[in-house]
Amino acid sequence: MAAVTETESVDKKIRMMNSSSEEVAVENPPAINHMPEDDSASAAIPAGNSLSDQVMAAAISETGETGEGEKKNLRLMSSDGKEVVVEAAVAMKSQLIRQMIEADCAGESDVINIPNVTAAVLSLIFRYCEKHLGDGDGDKAIANDLKSFDEDFISVDLDTLYDLLMGSNYLDVKGLLDLACQKVADLIKGKSPDEIRRIFNIEKDFSPEEEEEVNKENKWAFE
Amino acid sequence: MEKKRAAMMETAELRKKRAQEKVGVHIPGDIISEILLRLPARILGKFRCVSKSWLSITTNTVFVRANAQHNLITRPSLIIGDRQPYLASANAASVFPIRLQPMETMSENYFVMASCDGLVCARSLQDSQHFISNPLTGQSIALPLDNIYLTCKLGFYFHRSTSKYRLIRFKVPMTHESEVLVVGERSWRSIPVSIPAFFDCECPLELSGKLYWLAHTRRKIICKLPPDIIVIFDEEEEVYSAICPPPTKKLQKYLGGNLVNFNGELGLWVVGLNVTIDLWIMDTFWIKRYSVNYACIHKCPSPFKIKARSRPWILGGAISIRDEELLVHLSTIIAPHSLARWNLKSGACVLQHLVYKSSTFRSTFPYTETLTNPQ
Numbered sequence: 001m002a003a004v005t006e007t008e009s010v011d012k013k014i015r016m017m018n019s020s021s022e023e024v025a026v027e028n029p030p031a032i033n034h035m036p037e038d039d040s041a042s043a044a045i046p047a048g049n050s051l052s053d054q055v056m057a058a059a060i061s062e063t064g065e066t067g068e069g070e071k072k073n074l075r076l077m078s079s080d081g082k083e084v085v086v087e088a089a090v091a092m093k094s095q096l097i098r099q100m101i102e103a104d105c106a107g108e109s110d111v112i113n114i115p116n117v118t119a120a121v122l123s124l125i126f127r128y129c130e131k132h133l134g135d136g137d138g139d140k141a142i143a144n145d146l147k148s149f150d151e152d153f154i155s156v157d158l159d160t161l162y163d164l165l166m167g168s169n170y171l172d173v174k175g176l177l178d179l180a181c182q183k184v185a186d187l188i189k190g191k192s193p194d195e196i197r198r199i200f201n202i203e204k205d206f207s208p209e210e211e212e213e214v215n216k217e218n219k220w221a222f223e
Numbered sequence: 224m225e226k227k228r229a230a231m232m233e234t235a236e237l238r239k240k241r242a243q244e245k246v247g248v249h250i251p252g253d254i255i256s257e258i259l260l261r262l263p264a265r266i267l268g269k270f271r272c273v274s275k276s277w278l279s280i281t282t283n284t285v286f287v288r289a290n291a292q293h294n295l296i297t298r299p300s301l302i303i304g305d306r307q308p309y310l311a312s313a314n315a316a317s318v319f320p321i322r323l324q325p326m327e328t329m330s331e332n333y334f335v336m337a338s339c340d341g342l343v344c345a346r347s348l349q350d351s352q353h354f355i356s357n358p359l360t361g362q363s364i365a366l367p368l369d370n371i372y373l374t375c376k377l378g379f380y381f382h383r384s385t386s387k388y389r390l391i392r393f394k395v396p397m398t399h400e401s402e403v404l405v406v407g408e409r410s411w412r413s414i415p416v417s418i419p420a421f422f423d424c425e426c427p428l429e430l431s432g433k434l435y436w437l438a439h440t441r442r443k444i445i446c447k448l449p450p451d452i453i454v455i456f457d458e459e460e461e462v463y464s465a466i467c468p469p470p471t472k473k474l475q476k477y478l479g480g481n482l483v484n485f486n487g488e489l490g491l492w493v494v495g496l497n498v499t500i501d502l503w504i505m506d507t508f509w510i511k512r513y514s515v516n517y518a519c520i521h522k523c524p525s526p527f528k529i530k531a532r533s534r535p536w537i538l539g540g541a542i543s544i545r546d547e548e549l550l551v552h553l554s555t556i557i558a559p560h561s562l563a564r565w566n567l568k569s570g571a572c573v574l575q576h577l578v579y580k581s582s583t584f585r586s587t588f589p590y591t592e593t594l595t596n597p598q
Binding site: 162165166169177181182184185188189193196197200201202203204205206211214215218220221222 | 249250254255257258259260261262263265266267268269270271272273274275276277278359360361
C-alpha cells in the first residue's frame with residue numbers, strides 16, 4: 001500500500017528505496033506528514049501491494065514520528081483501498097476518530113478503517129480540519145480569513161458537496177457539517193418543490209390532490 | 224381480483240426499486256433535518272409538499288423549535304408593541320405593520336404583551352380578548368378570560384420537560400403572588416413569590432431555562448435594597464430568586480436600559496454617564512465589556528430637522544445579533560423612533576428611522592417568523 005504523499009521528490013525517494021527494505025533515509029518528515037493540497041497527487045501514486053511497500057510505508061511513518069518528536073501520525077484506510085496518513089491533531093477534529101483513539105481502539109501503528117469515505121474526500125476533509133485546528137471545540141470560524149477560506153472551500157460542485165456532507169457526518173466534524181448544510185440550504189432556498197425532488201432524488205409520494213391539500217394548509221407561505 | 228391486485232402491486236414495487244437503483248444520491252433523514260433547520264419558516268412552508276418525509280420533518284415539534292431558535296439568531300426582528308404593532312426587521316429597509324389577528328376576532332388594534340419562539344401574546348383592544356398567535360401561519364389560541372391581565376406583567380416561555388408553552392404573570396406593584404398557565408389549559412396555577420417587592424419591571428428576557436426581569440424597587444432605599452434588582456424565575460423549579468444588577472449610576476425607569484441575550488450570556492445594556500451606552504455581561508460577576516459612544520447617532524442622517532444633544536430615550540427593546548452587534552429600538556429627539564444597529568467593536572452605528580404615527584412608549588419584543596404551533 002502506498003502512503004498518500006505530497007511532492008514528487010518524496011515519491012522518487014520512495015521508489016528508490018524499494019530495493020533496500022531496511023535502509024530508510026527520509027530527509028523531510030514534515031512533507032510526509034502534511035496532507036496533499038492537490039488531489040491529483042494522490043491519483044498519481046500507484047497502489048502497490050508488495051510487501052516491501054508495506055514495510056517501507058510503516059518505516060516512513062515510524063520515522064515521521066520519531067523525526068518530529070511530538071507530532072504523531074495516524075493511518076487511515078479509505079473506502080477505495082488507499083491509505084491516508086495524517087497528523088493526529090488534525091484527525092482528532094473528527095469526533096469519531098478522537099473517540100476511537102481515546103477508547104484505545106487503534107494501537108500506535110494500526111490502521112484505522114474508514115469504510116464510508118474515499119481517500120480524496122478524506123484528504124479534503126482533513127484540509128478543512130488542518131485550517132481549523134485553532135478553533136476551540138465546536139467554535140465557529142471567527143477570523144475573516146477563515147471565513148473566506150470556508151466560502152472558497154465549500155464552493156464545489158454538487159457531487160463533492162454531497163461527499164463532504166456525508167463524510168463530515170460520518171466522521172463527525174461539526175464545523176464542516178454545519179458549513180456543508182448551510183451551503184445546501186442556501187442552494188435550495190429559491191427552488192421549486194420539483195427541482196428539490198430532482199436534486200435530492202426524492203420520489204414524489206403525494207398524489208396531486210394530496211399535494212394541493214398540503215399547499216392549501218400552508219397557503220400563508222405563498223402570500 | 225386478488226391475483227390481479229397482487230400483480231399490480233408487484234410491478235409497482237419493482238418500478239420503485241428500479242427507480243431507487245438509479246439514485247446516486249440519497250441523503251439520510253437526519254442530515255435533511257440539519258439542512259432544513261437552516262431555512263426560513265416561509266420557505267419550509269413551501270417545501271412541505273416535497274414528500275411525506277419532508278412534511279413529517281417540518282411538522283415535528285422538536286424540529287420546529289430548533290428551527291425557531293436558529294432563525295431567532297440569524298434573522299432577528301423586533302416587534303414594536305404599539306396599538307398597531309410593527310415589525311422591524313434587522314435586514315429590511317423599512318418597518319411595516321404586522322398582522323397578529325387570529326381568525327376569530329376582527330379587531331385591528333392590539334397590545335402586545337409577550338413573545339416567544341415566533342409566537343405573540345397580545346390583547347385585542349376592541350374586545351379585550353387575549354390570545355396567542357403565530358403571525359406567519361395565522362394559527363392562534365384564545366387565553367382564558369379574566370380581568371387580571373390588565374394589571375400584570377407577563378412572561379412567555381417554553382417549558383422543556385413537558386414540551387409546552389407557558390405563561391407566567393404577576394401584578395405590579397408586586398403583591399407576592401404570581402400565576403402560571405400552561406397554554407391550552409383553562410386555569411392559572413398560583414406560585415408564591417419570595418423576593419423583595421418591586422414596583423415595576425421591564426420586558427423579560429428568556430435565557431437557558433430562566434426568565435429574567437429588570438425590576439425597579441421603590442425609590443426610597445428600604446432595608447438597604449439597591450434601587451434595581453434582577454428577578455429570576457427558574458422555569459423547571461418554579462422558584463424566584465434575585466441578583467444585583469451591575470454597579471452603574473442609576474437605572475432609572477424608562478430611561479435606563481434592559482437585559483439582553485448576548486450570544487447565550489446574560490447581558491445588560493444601559494445608558495452610561497459620558498454619552499455612552501454600556502453593555503455589561505454577567506460572567507460570575509458583571510463585567511462592562513463594551514461601551515459605545517452614542518453621540519454618533521447625531522451624525523446619522525435624519526429626516527427630522529431638529530438637532531439636539533440629548534440622551535437617547537431608549538425604549539425597552541434590544542436584541543443581540545451574533546458577531547458582536549446589538550439591535551436597539553430607541554427614541555431620541557432627533558428621531559422619535561429609530562432602529563440602531565450597533566457594531567460594538569468598531570462603534571459604528573447604522574440608524575434606520577422608523578416613520579410611523581405613534582409616539583407613545585411601547586415595549587419591543589424579539590421576533591422571527593417560525594412554524595411554531597401555539598396549540
